[in-house]
Amino acid sequence: MKILVINGPNLNFLGIREPDIYGKNTYRDLCALLENAAKERNVDIEIFQSNHEGELVEKIQWAYFHKVDGIVINPAAYTHTSVAILDALKAVNIPAVEVHISDVDSREDFRQISYVGKYCFKRIAGEGFDGYVHAMDVLIDKLK
Ligand code: CA2
Secondary structure, three states, rough: OEEEEEEOOOOOOOOOOOOOHHHOHHHHHHHHHHHHHHHHHHOEEEEOOOOOHHHHHHHHHHHOOOOOOOOEEEOOOHHHOHHHHHHHHHHHHOOEEEEEEEOOOHHHHHHOOOOOHOOEEEEEEEEEOHHHHHHHHHHHEEEE
16 A cells, blocks of 8 residues: 655744644654654555645646555645645545644634645544544555
């Protein structure tokens, strides 16, 4: 089983700024957590981060040609704006889980809108980095 984890803009800044919202651990820590979790679950993982909407779309298309079974996606700010990312997810038709580190539902009104959520079969928010592992488990359950 192959899982692709996609992270959107500014998540490479984890642990550098705004620790009160996103915690004090870094993006590298997140990647290490995910790689260990994948190893324990005997699944292949590919982790990708970009600050560019088009690159996120291209990585979703890449998933189609590289036999990815499931996608965990935190599109960050593009969650709330991107029809392009929604369309890419619909186009490849790979099961996907939306994840957010913070509890978006208790933040500003504009964060209540999720375009990718119109495709993803599950949304996990407010669980910090553990939310990504939770999302991976939900995907594995669905795929087996
Ligand atoms: O809670 C999440 O995971 C978000 O997807 C994070 C996005 C935000 O726009 C979404 O509404 C919710 C922001 C990511 C920015 O990440 C930073 C990390 C450290 C320092 C500054 C920004």
